[in-house]
Amino acid sequence: MKTQQLQTETANRQFSTFYVQDLFFGIEVLEVQEVLRYQEMTKVPLAPDLIEGLINLRGQIVTAIDMRRRLRLEPRTTGETPMNMVVRSDDGAVSLLVDEIGDVLEVRNDFYEPPPENTPRELREMIAGVYKLDGKLLLVLDTERVLQSQPVN
Template sequence: MTLTKPTAETTETTTTDANAEKYLVFQIGNETYGVPLLQVQEIRTYTPATRVPNAPNYVLGVINLRGNIIAVIDARTRFGLPPLPDEESTVVVVAQVNDKVFGLRLDSVSDVMDIPMEQVQPTPPIASEATQRFLSGVVQVGERVVILLNLREIFDIDALSQLAA
């Protein structure tokens, strides 16, 4: 029997600072938001999704990601903002949460930033209870305030599975 030892996952730390993590940052409205770059698989231009009947309004539908069917969620609708029409800058950030791959539709992405994790502060109660759970903290980087997002809550699979009920 040929047995090969399972190789440990090599998670290379791309950060220069030991306590900094890379975040993908983007604008929604006037605010800057960030998601952990490690969770992001790719960024692709938005192609219209196929509507899924009876799905919540923030689920735009499903798209074809190299033969896999993934759902696309509209970030603005999810945060209770009116959606914007498709532009050339409109993108889908493909991210993996809990073994499931999702797409998040954004108006644009701006940058990748090193976020010093020790400077992250708990979210102040600025947002409503409902949107509060989407946020995992805020951090001041230079002159910008970046709101860190909790993708697990945004893609909320539990809520989606009520569809099936």
């Protein structure tokens, strides 16, 4: 009993979860700096359209990336205000704009599987893998890939 608990502890990972459209994503908790309500933004003219703007996070200037556009999903309808999922990166903090914030989940490693072959390519290159949870699938976001967005005009 005791040994088994130990095993699961080492094998478990914690994810901050969120929704973009009907997709359920997770980012490892250690990568997440904080979660914020929608903030007023400064638009950046000429920037690629997936960059929503700049926010002032306690004196730090943080770029906000719209996950809908990043994943090439349908744009958010007006009135729907996104949430900020602020993640750490080598280049300072970056905010990902998501539809809704979920719970922090602890998942067992043996539920893990690489992304299935038939996921659309745009999506597949941005997810590191899938956890099979009860009744739904948790897609693990590869934040490094997400932030690698090259400005395309």
